[in-house]
Amino acid sequence: MKYTFVIVDDHPLFRGALKLALSSKTSNVEIIEIGDLESAKTLIQASTDIDLVLLDLSLNGIGGLTGLISLRALQPLVPVAIVSATDDAVTIRAALALGAAGFISKSSSPETINEAVQTILDGQIWSPLVGDEGGELDPEMVELILCMRKLTPQQGRVLGMMADGMLNKQIAHELNVSEATIKAHVSAVLYKLGVESRTQAVIRLARFKEEVLPIEATAAGLH
DSSP states (O other), X not given: OOEEEEEEOSOHHHHHHHHHHHHSSOSOEEEEEEOSHHHHHHHHHHOSOOOEEEEESEETTEEHHHHHHHHHHXXXXXXXXXXXXXXXXXXXXXXXXXXXXXXXXXXXXXXXXXXXXXXXXXXXXXXXXXXXXXXXXXXXXXHHHHHHHHSOHHHXXXXXXXXXXXXXXXXXXXXXXXXXXXXXXXXXXXXXXXXXXXXXXXXXXXXXXXXXOTHHHHOTTOO
């Protein structure tokens, strides 16, 4: 069986190292390398034969968990694993709570990376956490994650476009639907997030960068 993996990381050297690790066990795999989230969105939206996406947590300054939401909204059935040098328990738990198929530390050996990928392909969740290692999410973040998970794939896409500053008319054109449909989606997003305005919805989404991904504000160069 041939697999297709997509590596989304803005560091060419790490993409190459991860590609080497993934192809070391078998030649029956196609690996696509992408350096930015928008290109990943375009590919994933157009493709139907992707078996796994490996997403960098700190991609071009964009929070990997925000990217995770966007990619899963496009193709909910395609597993997305977070790959990061930042592997504290809080970040891992947040990623898994948002629907990541696994969390792979960039310090992992090639053997561990391949084991993680095979575990995910077998339909299981991969986590470096063993038992109860702490890192519990605060109640407000748990509530926010639960709200995010209530969004339908299309609502998740609309929220992502709202965060990009797009107006209803622009979103409607991009998704090839009526503006009235987008207005309905926006209303549903606001309701599910428990907010009253687009601005408040975008602020809630941005909290992933502020609280779950503190390295982006202090050490964005560490991947």
